[in-house]
Amino acid sequence: MSVTVVGIGADGWPGLAPPARTALEKAAVVLGAPRQLELLPTSITAARESWPSPLMPALPGLLDRHARDELVVLASGDPMFFGIGSTVLRLRPDAVVVGHPSSLALATARLGWAEQDVVTVSAVGRPLAAVRAALAPGRRLLVLADSAETPARLAALLVGAGYGAARLAVLTSLGAEHESRTDGTAADWDATTTDPLAVVAVTCPALPDDDLLGRAPGLPDTAYDHDGQLTKSELRALSLAALRPLPGQLLWDVGGGAGSIGIEWCRAEPTARAIAIETRADRAARITANAEALGVPGLRVVEGHAPEVLAGMDAPDAVFVGGGVSVPGMLDSCRTALRAGGRLVANAVTVEGEAALAAARAEHGGSIRRIAVSRAAPVGRYLGWKAMAPVTQWMLRVGSDGVPGGCQAGATLTSDVSDGPSLTPPWRTP
Structure with a gap:
């Protein structure tokens, strides 16, 4: 029998298109939230079943139990916009989805905003x-x-981030006769709403009181709470450029420290994921706090010693090793764990670590470079250059066949970042 996912808005039955009405009229069972089921008229004779809580673990069993029924699954608004439609399709690829205007479409219409210029963030679950x-x-x-x-919590978050001047508009029951709008600023927000499902429109100020962090790698070192174990801004930017954050891909940040590499990997590509591996409990807790403060609370922290703790973890698309490169088995474990097309970037500041990277490059190829950075610092009444510890960096990409790509062992090294611009990816030797 069939499964049909039907999007329904706050306007209920009157807002449904003919295909959605037909599916509901034919249905033997309708699954949905109580508020969605209440929007259906009495003429719909299908058995109505409310979602259990929690929903997601129970959904496969529900679909199996109704495998012989004409089943309709109700979704709020557009089922494929932060909705249950994609989950149902993953479990039942033959399901049919009947769309409905999303809350994003309705909100931008009310606000007069161009939909393609708006960034949407879901706080639902x-x-x-x-x-x-x-x-x-x-x-x-x-x-x-x-x-x-949520609106009050959001206002407090904006104030804490230096966006107290942001303008807020809370839109509730979009599409219904009783839809409403409440306006104010984050700093002065004191409005209340009783509707749990609202859309909050935020207009950020042109000159916020923040550090203009942005998504580009290389955030200021002051953006992190750390105990000195931090990949510095300049090296962080170069390392992330070599790691290449891509949609949906997973990074292992081995030797997390303050979590900066994993955090900026996720900030650079919102759909990317990261796992930070850290041996010390205090640093692991600090990584979690930094990730939340910088807007990537989904970053996962694993506490333990690498490479032993890496066994059994989801295979990564990229690995950054910021410490412990000379630990026996570390580089081999990280390299062999990579998916096809994966990237490995490893940094060393000690002679022993540099030797380990040189040996790994000689055996597996890739590219190696030495990075030296100086920052201006006071010298009496003047400024002078203070050199940071130089860092040796090895970069390797695994080919589609699982064999390391890039240069072959024994090829000539290009190791100086001051060599001029190059179109060659850093994990390959020209």
């Missing part, structure tokens, strides 16, 4: 802290709320 990574001067955001407290 997700941490609100993700909003921090999306903040930028003059940006327009839509935040999908899942509780009546």
Whole structure:
């Protein structure tokens, strides 16, 4: 029998298109939230079943139990926009989805905003802290709320991030006769709402009181709480450029420290994922706090010693080794764990670590470079250059066949970052 996912808005039955009405009229069972089921008229004779809580673990069993029924699954608004449609399709590829205007479409229509210029963040079943990574001067955001407290929590987050001047508009029951709008600023927000499902429109100020962090790698070192174990800004930018954050891909940040590499990997590509591996409990806790403060609360922290703790973890698309490169088995474990097309970037500041990288490069190829950075510092009444510890960096890419790509063992090294610009990826030797 068939499974049809039907999007339904706050306007209920009157807002449904003919294909959605036909599916509901034919249905033997309708699954949905109580508020969605209440929107259906009495003429719909199908058995109505409310979602269990938690929903996602129970969904496969529900679909199996109704495998012989004409089944309709109700979704709020557009089923494929932060909705249950994609989950149902993953479990039942033969399911049919009947769309409906999304809350994003309705909200931008009310606000007069161009939909393609708006950034959307969902706080429905997700941490609100993700909003921090999306903040930028003059940006327009839509935040999908899942509780009546979300607008007040969002206002407090904006104030804490230096965006107290942001303008807020809370839109509730979009599409219904009783839809409403409440406006104010984050710093002065004191409005209340009883509708748990709202869309909060945020207009960021042109000149926020922040450090203009953005998504580009190389955030200021002051953006992190750390105990000195931090990949510095300049090296972080070069390392992330070599790692190449890509949509949906997973990074292992081995030797997490303050978590900066994993955090900026996730900030650079919002759909990317990261796991930070850290031996010390205090640093592991600090990574979690830094990730939330910088808007990537989904970053996962694993506490333990590498390479032993790496066994059994999801295979990565990229690995950064920021410490312990000379530990026996470290580089081999990280390299062999990579998926096809994966990238490995390893940094060393000690002679022993540099020797380990040189040996790895000689055996497996890739590219190696030495990075030296100096920062201006006071010298009496003047400024002078203070050199940071030079860093040796090995970069390797695994080919589609699982064999390391790039240069072959024994090829000539190009190791000086001061060599001029090159079109060759850093894991390959020209």
